[in-house]
Amino acid sequence: MGQLVNGVWMDEWYDTAAHGGEFVRDTARHRNWITADGTPGPTGEGEFKAESGRYHLYVCYACPWAHRTLIFRALKDLTGHIDISAVHPDMLADGWTFEQDFPGADGDQLFGSSFLRDIYLRDNPKASGRVTVPVLWDRERGRIVSNESADIIRMFNGAFNRVTGNEDDYWPESLRPEIEAVNERVYATVNNGVYRAGFATSQSAYDRGVRPLFDSLDWIEGLLGQHRYLTGGRVTEADWRLFTTICRFDSVYHTHFKCNRRRIIDYPNLWGWARELYQWPGVAETVRPDHYIRHYYYSHATINPNRIIPIGPVEDWTVPHARG
Numbered sequence: 432m433g434q435l436v437n438g439v440w441m442d443e444w445y446d447t448a449a450h451g452g453e454f455v456r457d458t459a460r461h462r463n464w465i466t467a468d469g470t471p472g473p474t475g476e477g478e479f480k481a482e483s484g485r486y487h488l489y490v491c492y493a494c495p496w497a498h499r500t501l502i503f504r505a506l507k508d509l510t511g512h513i514d515i516s517a518v519h520p521d522m523l524a525d526g527w528t529f530e531q532d533f534p535g536a537d538g539d540q541l542f543g544s545s546f547l548r549d550i551y552l553r554d555n556p557k558a559s560g561r562v563t564v565p566v567l568w569d570r571e572r573g574r575i576v577s578n579e580s581a582d583i584i585r586m587f588n589g590a591f592n593r594v595t596g597n598e599d600d601y602w603p604e605s606l607r608p609e610i611e612a613v614n615e616r617v618y619a620t621v622n623n624g625v626y627r628a629g630f631a632t633s634q635s636a637y638d639r640g641v642r643p644l645f646d647s648l649d650w651i652e653g654l655l656g657q658h659r660y661l662t663g664g665r666v667t668e669a670d671w672r673l674f675t676t677i678c679r680f681d682s683v684y685h686t687h688f689k690c691n692r693r694r695i696i697d698y699p700n701l702w703g704w705a706r707e708l709y710q711w712p713g714v715a716e717t718v719r720p721d722h723y724i725r726h727y728y729y730s731h732a733t734i735n736p737n738r739i740i741p742i743g744p745v746e747d748w749t750v751p752h753a754r755g
């Protein structure tokens with residue numbers, strides 16, 4: 432675990448002391464957009480046109496943020512147009528690596544690099560900042576397009592429709608205010624909330640993370656009692672953004688990040704919704720418990736110094752969801 436400073440790798444853990452024991456997530460630095468015709472998107476530069484075979488996605492099957500991009504790649508029929516490289520689940524002194532001694536970690540398919548930081552350094556030899564997944568790479572310009580999953584899923588949702596012929600829309604114009612409102616609360620208290628609880632190094636910082644997390648799970652349980660999905664009768668980006676945290680919850684966050692007031696299977700509506708999304712065509716293949724269980728319990732020496740992987744709950748995600 433570390434970061435780049437002017438192109439040099441420095442091995443250091445998150446500085447929670449600077450924020451009263453609290454984990455504060457860095458903002459992503461690469462914010463360009465692929466668009467259908469190459470015109471600039473909401474941020475960054477233009478000239479990243481949607482084309483088959485041009486872009487490559489670096490992911491980690493363990494990471495909930497990268498997982499969103501894998502789900503959208505599957506939902507939007509992009510698997511034949513955007514290829515991927517997956518890092519090794521262990522994130523130790525060198526950060527994410529392309530070691531290959533774990534099933535599904537098949538190395539850097541483009542350059543045969545050793546470390547994910549090598550991709551950031553290809554983009555800019557003097558790069559600074561955290562080396563995170565996902566990373567969307569442009570083969571043509573030899574550049575990072577984006578390392579922000581929230582943006583990447585919107586590109587996948589809309590930019591490639593003419594390439595794939597898939598017009599499914601998970602960010603429909605009419606629901607955008609509702610989606611944004613749900614996203615905001617879910618990001619702050621659930622997606623990032625589990626990390627705020629888990630990486631806290633003081634009781635008060637933990638409390639500030641874990642209490643809003645469970646308040647939000649109660650709120651979500653209520654929403655899913657009123658309608659089938661988070662913002663109504665159709666599945667949207669808001670559901671998929673929540674799903675990647677929920678599928679890791681009982682086996683990882685509940686124990687490793689001390690988010691143990693309840694498990695997901697204790698919430699009837701949320702548990703049914705989670706199974707429905709897991710069973711959605713193409714999604715189960717993106718869910719890799721082998722990677723996320725190994726990653727969290729093995730990589731965080733400050734939380735689990737002996738790297739013991741607990742036996743874990745037995746849950747059947749293939750049971751019919753009855754959400755009809």
Ligand SMILES: N[C@@H](CCC(=O)N[C@@H](CS)C(=O)NCC(=O)O)C(=O)O
Nearest residue numbers: 459494496561562563564578579580
């Ligand atoms: N804003 C980013 C966050 C990505 C992120 O934090 N990824 C984690 C893995 S779960 C990471 O690569 N962490 C490495 C680090 O912080 O050094 C996104 O959503 O794409």
